Amino acid sequence: MISLKNITHIAFDADDTLWGHEHVFVDAKARCLKLLRPYMKPGMDLEQELYAFERKNLKIFGYGVKGFSLSMIETAIELSGGNISGTEIKQIIDLGKEMLAHDIELLPGIPEALAAFKPHFKLLLITKGDLFAQENKIARSGLAAEFDIIEVVSEKDAGTYRSLLARHGIDPAGFLMLGNSLRSDVLPIVEIGGRAVHLPHEYTWHHEAMNEEDGIGYWRPDGGLSELTKAVLGAI
Ligand SMILES: [Mg+2]
Known part of the structure; x- marks a missing residue:
């Protein structure tokens, strides 16, 4: 487990983190x-x-x-x-x-986690893909108003995250990212000095799958999002 103290911003990946995709x-x-x-x-x-x-x-x-x-x-x-x-x-x-046009089905615990975090942290949604399609899904999810910052990016690598955080004046040391992809949501965040939590989903696309390396500073709670939510609130 990683320290969850002194977090100012919590970012969520969208596909297979907020909703099934x-x-x-x-x-x-x-x-x-x-x-x-x-x-x-x-x-x-x-x-x-x-x-x-x-x-x-x-x-x-x-x-x-x-x-x-x-x-x-x-x-x-x-x-x-x-x-x-x-x-x-x-x-x-x-x-x-x-x-x-597929239905947007929120994953279990998402509305509760967003509601619990909202009073304490700035919330971001960071997703990659086609701008029109992603904006459409965000609108249909009904979650747009929950986030302070929404960003659709074309690639999720360290460079993208670094410039995104700089653009919004966010210190990586206070930044926590949650997502289902080690490659896109976890490892680049660790690389830029932020913290990340891996919330694996039932399906992972070949392109996002990768072998794990030991000793990297991220956390994968056995109890998933509900364990994470409790831990984050407990560290305030
Ligand atoms: Mg995803």
Whole structure:
């Protein structure tokens, strides 16, 4: 466990921290794979093929459903040798639209944690991805008014966090970040001298998954968000 004393700002990641999200991708991938199965050569690992396009395209499209939809279409065209039909491409596009409209379901304990923290700390929401899609989700979540600062960034690395904190005049020493991704929400914060709490979610995208290193200054409470909330309030 890390010290939770002298915290001034608490930041939340959004996808799979405030609300469930990756399950939408998992479900869409399964449906896309089903659609493409007739075009697959024997022994082909379609999930790996799709991930290869997705990873390559991240540098071009960035994170989010729209880029993922284009990657599904590109995979379909490539794997079918150009034989995929317009009707099937339309099904993939519809799948993408469905992903963008998915219901926002807050994860357990989120409203309670926000209400408990609000009187004592400045609250931030920091999420990465497509600006339009993320703003839309934040609006539909009903949580926008709970946060003092909302930032949608294109990458979550040490440089991004450093400049974001500097822009808002936040000292990293008083900054605590909560999130489901070690790569995006935890390790870069530790790197810039802040504190981080890892709240793992049932699903983690390949790209965010990584091996743990020992001895790094973050905390993963066994009791998840409720244990964290108690500990933070206890340290005031
Ligand atoms: Mg997340």
